[in-house]
Protein backbone atom coordinates (compact mmCIF):
# COMPACT_ATOMS: atom_id res chain seq x y z
CA UNK A 1 0.00 0.00 0.00
CA UNK A 2 2.73 2.44 1.07
CA UNK A 3 4.87 1.40 -1.89
CA UNK A 4 1.94 2.03 -4.23
CA UNK A 5 1.40 5.42 -2.63
CA UNK A 6 5.01 6.34 -3.31
CA UNK A 7 4.71 5.12 -6.88
CA UNK A 8 1.76 7.45 -7.40
CA UNK A 9 3.63 10.35 -5.86
CA UNK A 10 6.63 9.63 -8.04
CA UNK A 11 4.58 9.39 -11.20
CA UNK A 12 2.81 12.66 -10.39
CA UNK A 13 6.07 14.43 -9.58
CA UNK A 14 7.82 12.87 -12.55
CA UNK A 15 10.84 12.03 -10.42
CA UNK A 16 11.99 9.81 -7.59
CA UNK A 17 10.82 10.97 -4.17
CA UNK A 18 14.39 11.23 -2.89
CA UNK A 19 15.22 13.44 -5.88
CA UNK A 20 12.18 15.60 -5.18
CA UNK A 21 13.21 15.96 -1.54
CA UNK A 22 16.76 16.97 -2.47
CA UNK A 23 15.39 19.52 -4.94
CA UNK A 24 12.97 20.86 -2.35
CA UNK A 25 15.79 21.29 0.17
CA UNK A 26 17.88 23.07 -2.45
CA UNK A 27 15.04 25.45 -3.30
CA UNK A 28 14.20 25.97 0.35
CA UNK A 29 17.78 26.83 1.28
CA UNK A 30 18.02 29.26 -1.61
CA UNK A 31 14.80 31.00 -0.64
CA UNK A 32 16.21 31.42 2.88
CA UNK A 33 19.51 32.69 1.45
CA UNK A 34 17.57 35.34 -0.47
CA UNK A 35 15.37 36.25 2.48
CA UNK A 36 18.41 36.76 4.67
CA UNK A 37 20.24 38.84 2.02
CA UNK A 38 23.05 36.36 1.63
CA UNK A 39 22.64 35.76 -2.07
CA UNK A 40 25.89 37.46 -3.03
CA UNK A 41 28.67 34.96 -3.51
CA UNK A 42 31.12 35.30 -0.64
CA UNK A 43 34.00 34.72 -3.04
CA UNK A 44 33.23 36.99 -6.00
CA UNK A 45 30.39 39.10 -4.51
CA UNK A 46 28.17 38.55 -7.54
CA UNK A 47 24.58 37.34 -7.20
CA UNK A 48 23.86 33.64 -7.17
CA UNK A 49 20.84 31.74 -8.44
CA UNK A 50 18.99 28.67 -7.25
CA UNK A 51 20.92 26.66 -9.81
CA UNK A 52 24.48 27.75 -9.14
CA UNK A 53 24.78 28.36 -5.41
CA UNK A 54 26.74 26.08 -3.15
CA UNK A 55 27.30 25.76 0.55
CA UNK A 56 30.86 25.96 1.68
CA UNK A 57 32.99 26.24 4.76
CA UNK A 58 34.74 29.54 5.33
CA UNK A 59 37.59 27.90 7.19
CA UNK A 60 38.79 24.49 6.10
CA UNK A 61 37.26 21.93 8.45
CA UNK A 62 39.49 19.10 7.32
CA UNK A 63 42.47 18.92 9.69
CA UNK A 64 40.94 21.63 11.89
CA UNK A 65 41.61 21.30 15.62
CA UNK A 66 38.06 20.04 15.97
CA UNK A 67 36.82 18.88 12.52
CA UNK A 68 33.27 18.03 13.66
CA UNK A 69 32.83 21.43 15.28
CA UNK A 70 34.30 23.22 12.25
CA UNK A 71 32.07 21.22 9.89
CA UNK A 72 28.80 21.93 11.70
CA UNK A 73 29.56 25.42 12.98
CA UNK A 74 26.97 27.69 11.36
CA UNK A 75 29.34 30.67 11.65
CA UNK A 76 31.70 28.73 9.43
CA UNK A 77 29.10 28.33 6.66
CA UNK A 78 29.05 30.60 3.64
CA UNK A 79 27.37 30.58 0.25
CA UNK A 80 29.19 30.81 -3.04
CA UNK A 81 28.80 29.97 -6.69
CA UNK A 82 29.55 26.34 -7.35
CA UNK A 83 32.43 27.41 -9.57
CA UNK A 84 33.81 29.72 -6.85
CA UNK A 85 33.61 27.07 -4.14
CA UNK A 86 37.12 26.14 -3.09
CA UNK A 87 36.12 22.51 -2.73
CA UNK A 88 35.39 22.39 -6.44
CA UNK A 89 38.50 24.19 -7.59
CA UNK A 90 40.93 22.28 -9.68
CA UNK A 91 38.30 19.81 -10.83
CA UNK A 92 38.02 20.64 -14.49
CA UNK A 93 38.49 24.30 -13.66
CA UNK A 94 40.90 26.33 -15.70
CA UNK A 95 41.43 29.00 -13.09
CA UNK A 96 44.59 29.16 -11.03
CA UNK A 97 44.54 27.26 -7.80
CA UNK A 98 46.53 27.29 -4.62
CA UNK A 99 47.16 24.67 -2.00
CA UNK A 100 47.28 27.25 0.77
CA UNK A 101 44.72 27.82 3.46
CA UNK A 102 42.95 31.19 3.51
CA UNK A 103 44.10 32.27 0.06
CA UNK A 104 41.68 33.30 -2.67
CA UNK A 105 42.22 34.41 -6.19
CA UNK A 106 40.89 37.69 -7.48
CA UNK A 107 40.56 37.35 -11.21
CA UNK A 108 39.65 40.97 -11.88
CA UNK A 109 41.43 42.27 -14.94
CA UNK A 110 44.59 44.40 -14.75
CA UNK A 111 45.29 43.29 -11.27
CA UNK A 112 48.87 42.54 -10.37
CA UNK A 113 48.33 41.24 -6.91
CA UNK A 114 45.73 38.60 -7.50
CA UNK A 115 46.28 36.45 -4.41
CA UNK A 116 44.23 37.64 -1.48
CA UNK A 117 44.47 36.46 2.08
CA UNK A 118 41.43 36.36 4.37
CA UNK A 119 41.21 35.08 7.90
CA UNK A 120 37.81 34.21 9.34
CA UNK A 121 37.32 34.72 13.01
CA UNK A 122 34.02 34.56 14.90
CA UNK A 123 32.03 34.86 11.69
CA UNK A 124 33.93 37.93 10.50
CA UNK A 125 36.22 38.19 7.52
CA UNK A 126 39.59 39.87 8.07
CA UNK A 127 41.59 40.97 5.05
CA UNK A 128 45.33 40.29 5.20
CA UNK A 129 46.23 41.93 1.89
CA UNK A 130 46.74 41.22 -1.81
CA UNK A 131 49.95 39.71 -3.11
CA UNK A 132 51.64 38.80 -6.35
CA UNK A 133 52.29 35.22 -5.25
CA UNK A 134 50.27 32.76 -3.24
CA UNK A 135 53.29 32.08 -1.01
CA UNK A 136 53.46 35.73 0.11
CA UNK A 137 49.70 35.67 0.69
CA UNK A 138 49.98 32.48 2.76
CA UNK A 139 52.68 34.05 4.95
CA UNK A 140 50.45 37.09 5.53
CA UNK A 141 47.50 34.79 6.29
CA UNK A 142 49.51 32.88 8.88
CA UNK A 143 50.61 36.07 10.59
CA UNK A 144 47.09 37.47 10.91
CA UNK A 145 45.59 34.07 11.77
CA UNK A 146 47.94 33.74 14.75
CA UNK A 147 47.08 37.30 15.88
CA UNK A 148 43.37 36.49 15.76
CA UNK A 149 43.26 32.86 16.82
CA UNK A 150 46.40 32.45 18.92
CA UNK A 151 49.55 30.51 18.19
CA UNK A 152 47.87 27.11 18.44
CA UNK A 153 45.99 27.83 15.22
CA UNK A 154 46.68 25.50 12.31
CA UNK A 155 48.54 27.75 9.88
CA UNK A 156 50.02 27.03 6.48
CA UNK A 157 53.43 26.80 8.15
CA UNK A 158 52.11 24.25 10.68
CA UNK A 159 50.63 22.19 7.87
CA UNK A 160 54.09 22.27 6.29
CA UNK A 161 52.68 23.85 3.15
CA UNK A 162 55.11 26.74 3.02
CA UNK A 163 58.35 26.19 1.10
Ligand SMILES: [Zn+2]
Pocket residue numbers: 041042043044045046080081084
Ligand atom coordinates in the same frame (compact mmCIF):
# COMPACT_ATOMS: atom_id res chain seq x y z
ZN1 LIG B 1 31.15 33.57 -7.08
